[in-house]
Amino acid sequence: MDRFDVVVVGAGLAGLSCAKWLAERGRSVLLVDRKSRLDESVHTTGIFVRRTLEDFAFPESCLGPVVRDVRLYSPRRRMLELSSPHDEYRVGKMGPLYSHLLGAARGAGVRFDAEACFRNAEPNENGLRLNLETHGIRRSVQAAYLIGADGANSRAARALSLSSNREWIVGVEEVYDSRSIGSPACLHCFLDPHLAPGYIAWIAHDGEEMHVGVGGYGDRFDPNDSLARFRREVPRFVGFDGLRLIERRGGRIPVGGLLPNIINDRGLLVGDAAGAVSPLTAGGLDPCLRQSALAVDVIDQFLRSRASETLARYESPLFKKRFRTRSLMRRGVASVRSPWLAELGFAALCLPPFKSLARCVFFGRGSFPVDREELQPCPGFRAI
Numbered sequence: 001m002d003r004f005d006v007v008v009v010g011a012g013l014a015g016l017s018c019a020k021w022l023a024e025r026g027r028s029v030l031l032v033d034r035k036s037r038l039d040e041s042v043h044t045t046g047i048f049v050r051r052t053l054e055d056f057a058f059p060e061s062c063l064g065p066v067v068r069d070v071r072l073y074s075p076r077r078r079m080l081e082l083s084s085p086h087d088e089y090r091v092g093k094m095g096p097l098y099s100h101l102l103g104a105a106r107g108a109g110v111r112f113d114a115e116a117c118f119r120n121a122e123p124n125e126n127g128l129r130l131n132l133e134t135h136g137i138r139r140s141v142q143a144a145y146l147i148g149a150d151g152a153n154s155r156a157a158r159a160l161s162l163s164s165n166r167e168w169i170v171g172v173e174e175v176y177d178s179r180s181i182g183s184p185a186c187l188h189c190f191l192d193p194h195l196a197p198g199y200i201a202w203i204a205h206d207g208e209e210m211h212v213g214v215g216g217y218g219d220r221f222d223p224n225d226s227l228a229r230f231r232r233e234v235p236r237f238v239g240f241d242g243l244r245l246i247e248r249r250g251g252r253i254p255v256g257g258l259l260p261n262i263i264n265d266r267g268l269l270v271g272d273a274a275g276a277v278s279p280l281t282a283g284g285l286d287p288c289l290r291q292s293a294l295a296v297d298v299i300d301q302f303l304r305s306r307a308s309e310t311l312a313r314y315e316s317p318l319f320k321k322r323f324r325t326r327s328l329m330r331r332g333v334a335s336v337r338s339p340w341l342a343e344l345g346f347a348a349l350c351l352p353p354f355k356s357l358a359r360c361v362f363f364g365r366g367s368f369p370v371d372r373e374e375l376q377p378c379p380g381f382r383a384i
């Protein structure tokens with residue numbers, strides 16, 4: 001049976017970063033994903049915020065042009081415009097980014113097994129025996145430590161007897177090649193409880209790609225039907241004539257906040273698997289990178305010392321209180337079910353004190369509470 005210091009389940013942004021950074025520290029790492037190719041079935045829009053772009057170094061070829069403007073719309077399509085003097089957003093070219101990260105991880109010594117579905121794990125005296133399945137054929141590998149980076153519905157969480165996500169929204173979107181239209185780069189967000197109950201509908205246009213999507217609580221709407229209705233409205237807001245559809249994306253986004261139990265002496269959870277997503281904005285890319293950098297440092301120390309105290313730096317209660325305000329705001333947003341109430345809320349947002357709040361939500365630096373200074377001990381973290 002092959003043996004590894006660490007097995008990482010899931011090669012999304014969290015798993016790829018963890019695998020690469022651990023290998024750079026000299027750890028033997030196996031990264032597995034059930035997909036055959038990482039650039040297929042991408043589920044995220046891929047909007048990276050300023051804070052991420054400042055703290056992590058992405059290859060330029062994996063990012064779209066800069067977006068500085070946001071337009072927020074009410075159910076009756078009244079508009080609030082927010083502009084920033086900074087480069088606030090860039091939409092990641094996620095297929096190329098995952099491929100780039102995988103190349104870098106392999107270059108650092110990571111073994112990657114595609115089409116390897118993690119089934120379960122049995123604890124033993126050396127850590128865990130992990131059972132994987134490829135095309136119906138089962139095999140086992142031995143790991144001293146397991147990282148569950150397998151997304152919102154994490155099997156690794158269950159295998160490690162850690163917490164699982166219970167609250168999520170569902171998002172679906174279409175991606176168009178929008179290089180032919182002249183509309184300025186802008187993130188358009190639509191508050192509309194019918195179209196997107198508990199979240200927003202969006203048009204993210206950066207001059208190269210246009211992402212048109214809707215998100216909301218799955219039991220309150222039919223996402224595909226909503227997207228079809230929303231698409232018919234798009235030409236009112238941006239040029240849409242003759243755009244070529246590139247792909248459809250979609251998936252669950254956990255919005256219940258960071259889960260209570262995300263680490264033990266056999267493994268830990270990171271990214272969506274840990275619920276490390278802003279409950280308010282549903283942004284998970286920045287949190288998963290920061291949490292991954294911390295995870296790598298904690299695991300490396302733990303494998304060196306075997307001291308359980310080293311795991312305490314990763315425990316959820318340390319971070320949970322920083323999620324509290326956003327969780328409260330999520331409760332508020334989730335409770336708005338009627339368009340007139342959303343219209344009223346929107347009218348309030350146009351008043352000066354609340355407009356500052358809106359600016360703070362769209363242009364603020366809140367995220368998973370691991371700051372640049374705390375990332376410094378993780379060598380190489382900046383290079384994605």
Ligand SMILES: Cc1cc2nc3c(=O)[nH]c(=O)nc-3n(C[C@H](O)[C@H](O)[C@H](O)COP(=O)(O)OP(=O)(O)OC[C@H]3O[C@@H](n4cnc5c(N)ncnc54)[C@H](O)[C@@H]3O)c2cc1C
Binds near residue numbers: 277
């Ligand atoms: C429609 C949509 C739009 C979004 N837009 C944004 C955005 O613009 N900005 C932002 O910040 N966040 C966004 N998010 C959230 C963000 O995409 C996620 O928080 C982030 O991608 C999580 O990364 P991850 O690595 O934790 O998980 P994932 O990207 O979900 O990766 C998990 C990986 O695990 C693999 N896997 C799962 N189970 C197994 C198994 N049993 N065995 C082997 N492999 C397995 C999967 O194939 C997958 O590759 C969006 C989410 C959705 C659904």
